[in-house]
Amino acid sequence: MLSKHSRGDGHTDPYADFWAPDPTDGTWRDHLADLAELFAPRVNGPQRLSFAAAVLSLILVTAFLSVHTAPRAEAAPAAPVAPAESLDSLLERADKLSEEYRGELRDMEAVLEEAEAAKERADATRKEVDEAREQVRYLAVATYTSNGLDPALSILLDPNPQEIIDTVSIVDHLSHTNNDKISYLLEAMERDEKAQANAEEKLEEAEADLEELEERRWEVRRLIAKYPVQEMTPPDNLTPRTRQMRDLIIEKFGRNDENGGVGCYRPNGGWVVGEHPKGRACDFMVNAHGQMPTPEQQAHGQAIADWAVEHAEDLGIMYVIWRQEIWDIRRNDGWRRMADRGSITENHYDHVHISMF
Known part of the structure; x- marks a missing residue:
């Protein structure tokens, strides 16, 4: 043997x-x-x-x-404690919280756009104020340096005093006009700066609300992950625990369809890895052609693998395979090198494999 x-x-x-x-x-x-x-x-x-x-x-x-x-008093196993809330109820709560989260996120994005627009308006107005002030300074210099004399003396000494009077009148009119423009622009700029400050204050409140809501979402996610009995369910033949993990990674990192997308259930589990037919595993592709990933694709896969390890306990992740290495929460010994299986795909260089309990 x-x-x-x-x-x-x-x-x-x-x-x-x-x-x-x-x-x-x-x-x-x-x-x-x-x-x-x-x-x-x-x-x-x-x-x-x-x-x-x-x-x-x-x-x-x-x-x-x-x-x-010999019989023992404690030999009889204790009756399993039923979860305080049904799995269907937890899933319904998760959907409602996700919908609320998306609504809050849309509101925050709107506030952020408002703050950005107010800042852009204030910056543009400030630029106009600077240009108007420059024109006033130029006109003032032109008024008092004409012929190197004070305008009152220039009228007496110049052979064509009417021309000087006309010039002074025009300069004075332009100066007043620009000063009025400056006053208007300053008021507009002040309004925009106040709008920007209000939007930024709203943004801080929205961010705090999102953080509180996200923590509530994670509480429900942990309950779903720990729910004892989970069967494969339509339409994708996944357990709720696996579906939750998949959707969270897609939410955070995208489907990456241009590089192969995401695959979970399949009737044939492949060599050794047998959770796919049980609806308890997903592959997150980074290269769709069985080729060694580019540095950008590799960084994408590494980010997914790191995130999965970080949230493994909360989500019920059993192990992660990536780049011919395996991380298993049951061993608590970090990443371990795996035997060569013969190809880029079988060695998990072109995709991250995540198996669930």
């Missing part, structure tokens, strides 16, 4: 136990058989144990059997 880690070719597979079922405790019959083998005579081996040792072994076996066969 091959050992647990043996591949049958004389080499040891350090990852075989990951795919093997968890070991179970032996029954009392197994332990008794082991003891019988221990004390049985061996060919070309050590002689049979002494009579005293045999008696001792019989005593030990008898004691062992009495312990394992």
Whole structure:
């Protein structure tokens, strides 16, 4: 019989136990058989144990059997505690919270647009004020430096005083006009700055509301993830726990359809990875052609893998496979290298695989 880690070719597979079922405790019959083998005579081996040792072994076996066969008061398993809320109710709450969240998000985006528009108006008005002020300064200089004399003296000394009077009148009119324009622009700019300040204040309130709402969403998500019995349901043949994980990743990172999109349920689970037919696994593609991802595609996959590890406990994620490495929440030992399966896709270089409990 091959050992647990043996591949049958004389080499040891350090990852075989990951795919093997968890070991179970032996029954009392197994332990008794082991003891019988221990004390049985061996060919070309050590002689049979002494009579005293045999008696001792019989005593030990008898004691062992009495312990394992005697009824215990606490042997009856406790009745499972029913969840306080049904799964359908949790899912309905999650949908309502998501709808509320999307509404709050739309409101916040509207406030953000309002703040940006007010800032742009204020900046444009400020530019007009600066231009008008520059014109006033230019006209003032022109008024008092004409011919290097004060305008009153210029009228007396210039051979054509009417021309000077006309020029001064025009300059004075333009100065007053620009000053009026400046006053109007300053008032408009003040209004826009107040609008921007109000929008930014509303934005802070909206962000606080979103944070509070998001925390409520995560409370419901955790309850859904921990719900004990979850069956595959239409229309996508996924468990609610898996569907929740998939939708959250799509919400945060997009479907990425141009690079292969997202695939979850399929009748054939593929080599070793068997959660797809159970509706408990999804693949998030980063390259649709079975080629080594570009740096940008790799960064996208890495972001998904990191996010999945970060939220594994909250969402009921069992393990993540990415770039020929596996992270398993049951082992608590970080990312581990996996054996080469022969291709970019089978080694999970072109997609992130996430399996759920």
